[in-house]
Amino acid sequence: MSINEQSYAYGASKSSIREIAAYGAARKAEIGAENVYDFSLGNPSVPAPDAVRDSIAHALTLPATALHGYTPANGLPAARNAVAASLNRRFGTAYGADDLYLTCGAAASISIALNALCNEGDQVIVIAPYFPEYAVFIQNAGAECVEVMANPETFQIDVAAVEGAITSHTKAVMIDSPNNPVGSVYARENLEELAELLRRKSRELGQPIYLISDEPYREIAYDVEVPWVPDLYDRTLVCYSYSKSLSLPGERIGWALVPNTNPEHDLLVPAVAGAGRKMGFVCAPALFQRVLIDCVDEPTNIDAYVRNRKALTEGLAKIGFEFVEPQGAFYLWMKALEPDANAFFERAKSFELLPVPSDSFGCPGWVRVGYCVSYETIVGSMPAWQALWDSYQH
Ligand code: PLP
Numbered sequence: 001m002s003i004n005e006q007s008y009a010y011g012a013s014k015s016s017i018r019e020i021a022a023y024g025a026a027r028k029a030e031i032g033a034e035n036v037y038d039f040s041l042g043n044p045s046v047p048a049p050d051a052v053r054d055s056i057a058h059a060l061t062l063p064a065t066a067l068h069g070y071t072p073a074n075g076l077p078a079a080r081n082a083v084a085a086s087l088n089r090r091f092g093t094a095y096g097a098d099d100l101y102l103t104c105g106a107a108a109s110i111s112i113a114l115n116a117l118c119n120e121g122d123q124v125i126v127i128a129p130y131f132p133e134y135a136v137f138i139q140n141a142g143a144e145c146v147e148v149m150a151n152p153e154t155f156q157i158d159v160a161a162v163e164g165a166i167t168s169h170t171k172a173v174m175i176d177s178p179n180n181p182v183g184s185v186y187a188r189e190n191l192e193e194l195a196e197l198l199r200r201k202s203r204e205l206g207q208p209i210y211l212i213s214d215e216p217y218r219e220i221a222y223d224v225e226v227p228w229v230p231d232l233y234d235r236t237l238v239c240y241s242y243s244k245s246l247s248l249p250g251e252r253i254g255w256a257l258v259p260n261t262n263p264e265h266d267l268l269v270p271a272v273a274g275a276g277r278k279m280g281f282v283c284a285p286a287l288f289q290r291v292l293i294d295c296v297d298e299p300t301n302i303d304a305y306v307r308n309r310k311a312l313t314e315g316l317a318k319i320g321f322e323f324v325e326p327q328g329a330f331y332l333w334m335k336a337l338e339p340d341a342n343a344f345f346e347r348a349k350s351f352e353l354l355p356v357p358s359d360s361f362g363c364p365g366w367v368r369v370g371y372c373v374s375y376e377t378i379v380g381s382m383p384a385w386q387a388l389w390d391s392y393q394h
Helices: 005-012 016-031 050-059 064-068 077-091 105-117 133-140 159-165 188-205 265-279 286-295 303-319 341-350 375-391
Strands: 100-103 123-128 144-149 170-176 210-214 236-241 254-257 331-335 366-370
Touching: 005 133, 050 286, 064 286, 077 100, 077 254, 077 286, 100 105, 100 265, 105 133, 105 170, 105 210, 105 236, 105 254, 105 265, 123 133, 123 159, 133 144, 144 159, 159 188, 170 188, 188 210, 303 331, 303 375, 341 366, 341 375
Parallel strands: 123 144, 123 170, 170 210, 210 236
Antiparallel strands: 100 254, 236 254, 331 366
16 A cells, blocks of 8 residues: 555544444434434533633734744643643642643643653553543554453452553553543552552563553542542653543643653653654644633533433433443443443444443443433433333343
């Protein structure tokens, strides 16, 4: 092939989440939106805070050349300062603006972190089930994506299994808590155990193993602690996005943080900048960098997710479905009623229910039910879930 085969393959094979969402949109046009229960996409159903609109309105009063001009590649100093100050207030850290690189969402910050760290032939461990784009981002960085199943009972990190997967090629472990797709939040003890393993293995192998903590759902947690990972493991890079916390997924704004406590900080900061440069991921959207200056401390409104979570878990439990009690994010991880999650999904589809089969996340036998939808969708879907359940009882 005269073009890049890997890129062709990624473009030609669609993400199954997006395919289901496209099917949902077409089906809604056919039979009416209220008759289709689309739980596929992680698009927040909560509006962005009013403060975001106010900030945009204020930005529009700036001279156009200032408003629309390039910013530094890593972002406006005032925006990075605002983010650093916010983290310092919340986590008692002492980060500076130069520890941050502003990005087009978490997708770009993860890609930058991976490209800053990895050389051809390196391995990056992910905890399955996992956000499917991780595999794409890891392969793009020239590394191999090594899947390690989470503990099948608790969906916490199976630290012994991670140990079994570590080799002399392991460059990093990537975690995501609160977790997409499971809705679990890794407990402090679990993260401490992982940190201890990575410290020991880094010593034994004579080379550092990094931790990439992808945290777009940090603020969406239901009465559980979400520990600040760099406090537990110093060789951490944090990837963040305002897609979920401020409901701004289409605006593409987030950051990569190299904590100043990371022993390789002075190497990693230029490597992050270089990764951004290499990929053309420079100068995140200027308007939303300005929004961060005003809105970085806006609280995340999780009330709607709390209400949806309650209605969904109570309704499904009453019918008899088994699922992992969600502690964070806005996804419910539910056991399929047959071993083949794709077959279960096809049956669900015939009842106009659209969850995502778990094979997309590197794990058989489950579905992800995204509850960042309207409350009416959750309540309205219950008869369909009941009918799906009944169809399995002979
Ligand atoms: N990481 C996880 C776990 C996600 O669920 C998502 C988006 O759904 C991303 C990263 C990408 O986020 P962004 O839209 O900010 O690029």
